[in-house]
Amino acid sequence: MHTTNIIKPLSVDSVIFGFEDDQLKVLLIKRIVDKDSGTWALPGGYIKYDEDIDVAAARILEERTGVKVFMKQLGAFGEVNRFPDKRIITIAYYALVKPRNFALSLEDDASAIEWVNVYDLPKLLFDHGIIIEHALRSLRRRVRIEPIGFNLLPNSFPLLSLQRLYESILNTTFDKPNFRRKILKMKLLIPLEEKQEGVAHRSARLFKFDKNRYDKLIDKGFSFEV
């Protein structure tokens, strides 16, 4: 990594959430450089002098994963001793993505990159565990009042997947018929002709999220709520 042209006391770290095998996961990398070797960490990097911080966050993630995603800022983490020896304050971001769209590619300074279950994390570098906790809290708050959960699912999905998604984020369970009723009543899902394939039981209808419709409803004062 080049160290010229960066703002030295500031870094960016990203919590990338994905949903895979009915589990909420986080993208982690394991570094091989210097004494951090062997510790899992959030993908991160440094901000350039002539770069907006939001842009820096997106660039760094793209460098590591090849995918451009919209990042939401979580906040700054700046305890005096969070980083050893030096005083580095990090600005954390998070994003919700579809893991299938990610072709994970290793960079020079990483020995591994993996999706890890958010409820079963390894020991993490510095305060990255705390950052993930904060991100999860923020996600839980937002996911209930904004239709952001769909960013974690494929474009078309059965209702039960959506339910499992909310259950794993909110760490709870819902009654199936009731969840179904509530979601469908919002009229935000377009029922497709397609059905599930390759399942060992009655196949479910697939739906897709209707972003257009959502925007219109919002203008009319509608508010999403799960």
Added chain:
Amino acid sequence: MHTTNIIKPLSVDSVIFGFEDDQLKVLLIKRIVDKDSGTWALPGGYIKYDEDIDVAAARILEERTGVKVFMKQLGAFGEVNRFPDKRIITIAYYALVKPRNFALSLEDDASAIEWVNVYDLPKLLFDHGIIIEHALRSLRRRVRIEPIGFNLLPNSFPLLSLQRLYESILNTTFDKPNFRRKILKMKLLIPLEEKQEGVAHRSARLFKFDKNRYDKLIDKGFSFEV
């Protein structure tokens, strides 16, 4: 202000909300130093090398107002051109306070310090207007699901004051009997013997917020909602 021992590319700015005359207000200062003269701005300062950022935010506010308050981090604002000539990223904080407890004291570099209606702001320094917008959005989200509004009111208050508070924050109106019913049903307010004094109409009973009770209810899964 001393410029030694600070982290140069980082500042802290605070949005202090207060409720006065049934209006939601923000604490602003007008600086007289250098070319910023005459522009209203958020109280702010620089972070020291050996100081947590949350502590820096509280210290800076205390220096300007003499009052120690708990600050909530809003996030980092880091557009390349937000600050003229230099690249300075600011971490914004906000807090809810009782204006009566504040003895506003001028510092050397400020020519005025004032509570200003948040819906009628003057032109502000740099991106401070944007920061206030973000703070207001965050406040609106939080105030509906956490009992933080009470921090803006005196310890004892009539129900209508609470209603006016929510109305001014959320920029809406509520039906009086319905608001009353909703709030009282939560059992978070302790009715006092005292009544309003010096009002030209029937005096209302005063209440105080029961923090203890709230903490207990939270443990039982209760969730505050307005």
Added chain:
DNA sequence: ATGCATATAGTCTTAATGACTACAAGAATA
């Protein structure tokens, strides 16, 4: 063909909400 897992439709009860009406209290006024 039978079981089994999931999909999907619908019922019933209870609680919350929004829109009101009505009356009470007490200072100001006429």
Added chain:
DNA sequence: TATTCTTGTAGTCATTAAGACTATATGCAT
């Protein structure tokens, strides 16, 4: 003193949403 004005406080009624269920439909696997 009587009246009026403003706000406080209690309660009604209809509508809607939520939670806990029951019941039936499909279709693969044995």
